[in-house]
Amino acid sequence: MANTKDYARSKEGSNIAKIVVDRDLCIGAASCIAVSGETYELDGENKVVVTNANEIDDATLLMSAESCPTKAILLFDKDGKQIFPK
Amino acid sequence: MENYKYLIVGGGAAGTSAAETIREKDATGTVAIISDEVHPLYSRVMLSKPNFFLGKIPFDQIWMKGADWYKTNKIIFLGGRTVTALDAQKKIVTLDDGKRLGYEKLLIATGVRTRPWNVPGADKKGIFSLRTLEDGQKIMEAIKTAKKAVTIGGGFIGFEMADLMHLAGLDTTMILREDYFWQPTLDEASGKMIENALIKNGIKVLKNAEVTEVVGNENVSGVILKDGAKLDCDIIIVGIGVVPPNLNFVKNAGIETKNAIIANEFLETNIADIWTAGDIAEYKDLLLEENVQLGNWVNAREQGRVAGLNMVASNSGNVGTKTSFKFVSFYTTQGVGISIAFVGDVRPLPDRTIILRGSPESGSYERILVDAKGELVGATMINRTGDMSTISKLIENNVDITTHTTDLGDANFDLKNLLTKQ
Numbered sequence: 001m002a003n004t005k006d007y008a009r010s011k012e013g014s015n016i017a018k019i020v021v022d023r024d025l026c027i028g029a030a031s032c033i034a035v036s037g038e039t040y041e042l043d044g045e046n047k048v049v050v051t052n053a054n055e056i057d058d059a060t061l062l063m064s065a066e067s068c069p070t071k072a073i074l075l076f077d078k079d080g081k082q083i084f085p086k
Numbered sequence: 087m088e089n090y091k092y093l094i095v096g097g098g099a100a101g102t103s104a105a106e107t108i109r110e111k112d113a114t115g116t117v118a119i120i121s122d123e124v125h126p127l128y129s130r131v132m133l134s135k136p137n138f139f140l141g142k143i144p145f146d147q148i149w150m151k152g153a154d155w156y157k158t159n160k161i162i163f164l165g166g167r168t169v170t171a172l173d174a175q176k177k178i179v180t181l182d183d184g185k186r187l188g189y190e191k192l193l194i195a196t197g198v199r200t201r202p203w204n205v206p207g208a209d210k211k212g213i214f215s216l217r218t219l220e221d222g223q224k225i226m227e228a229i230k231t232a233k234k235a236v237t238i239g240g241g242f243i244g245f246e247m248a249d250l251m252h253l254a255g256l257d258t259t260m261i262l263r264e265d266y267f268w269q270p271t272l273d274e275a276s277g278k279m280i281e282n283a284l285i286k287n288g289i290k291v292l293k294n295a296e297v298t299e300v301v302g303n304e305n306v307s308g309v310i311l312k313d314g315a316k317l318d319c320d321i322i323i324v325g326i327g328v329v330p331p332n333l334n335f336v337k338n339a340g341i342e343t344k345n346a347i348i349a350n351e352f353l354e355t356n357i358a359d360i361w362t363a364g365d366i367a368e369y370k371d372l373l374l375e376e377n378v379q380l381g382n383w384v385n386a387r388e389q390g391r392v393a394g395l396n397m398v399a400s401n402s403g404n405v406g407t408k409t410s411f412k413f414v415s416f417y418t419t420q421g422v423g424i425s426i427a428f429v430g431d432v433r434p435l436p437d438r439t440i441i442l443r444g445s446p447e448s449g450s451y452e453r454i455l456v457d458a459k460g461e462l463v464g465a466t467m468i469n470r471t472g473d474m475s476t477i478s479k480l481i482e483n484n485v486d487i488t489t490h491t492t493d494l495g496d497a498n499f500d501l502k503n504l505l506t507k508q
Contacts, residue, residue: 031383067384
């Protein structure tokens, strides 16, 4: 069973409905924080947690997921389809 | 001769990020990447991570871009090639196979190479450094049969590889020249915390130590230290820093270099239509107001993006559209139950004040560096990475902390309060 944490997103006009952090993959490199410190922070285990899933637009959110060197951030649309990684 | 509107030397994080950005902004301009490696972009960061090495993360997770990505985005990938000459007047690059490529805009993002380890016997089998995927695969193969490991160097690679060797079941000894870890960037108390965590996990640490000779026949069987002691081992991992690759083609073209390639805050070199990004860029840092060179994934990606934006923006000739690179850098790592993070500028210069947060005894210890002007410039954190994003924002926003030094030193004070006060 993958050690993942789900964060629902309800930002108006957004195509992304859920952010998932795979905690087994996350190495705390914090590249996502560099892209969006408004959305993420590191917890006591040096893993990324989402503090505000609705703060940033879809393009920036996608950029934050793409920046991860271990592809630990997954994005899903409203139908539950995985948008990233493709 | 083939001609490209945008030519990128280097297929790593910076070069690929630049190509991606260029394609977003210019749908039709021709783009080519020249890479000395044959692979599409992979995660160099993952190479030193135990979960990847020990097979807990599937191997294919390492690929950041598939071959189809280049095709879909019409980015020509010229793998396994290096640049031997650059004519900046005629705007022509020559490759090692003699092929000549014309360009309009050129990005040099070659990355760096591992520093060679020059001790007698360092050419024996069983000695590895870590930069490429092939290096990683060789180490993965070697640890299947190796029993006793020695790691050389007290930096990130040494730390992560020692953790990895130990997790793989090898009897592991770390050898570092310094008195403690990350001397002088960290204080001794922080260094001691790292050392204690390593020792607690069964890793031996030899400080003030240096290898004078590697012994063995064809394969390494041990090392001799400067105090004469001999240590048996059948694998050595060397992590003693990085050096630039051969930059003759850059220098011969009249591009200014120092430790690496000099660039301004727009990542432009001194030669028109040539940019640089990533580990090889020695760029003007707007926060520090001096030229710096940084080596990490996050930095390389972001610099590639900025260089790509500026390469496209230069087409219009509109100076006002240039993007400057402004970024609070950081490094993080974890292993043996400890997390280490550096944020911003962590050099302990004489005119800087250091505010301590937490304590080594409590197992969570941070040093916040404040410059002579009273501005927060950086922080080092042991088991306190939760403060990282807030510290980064405080640096970026130039938050005046002169009246809050007591708060900063209070481990229970939430640093976010300082952000909202602005």
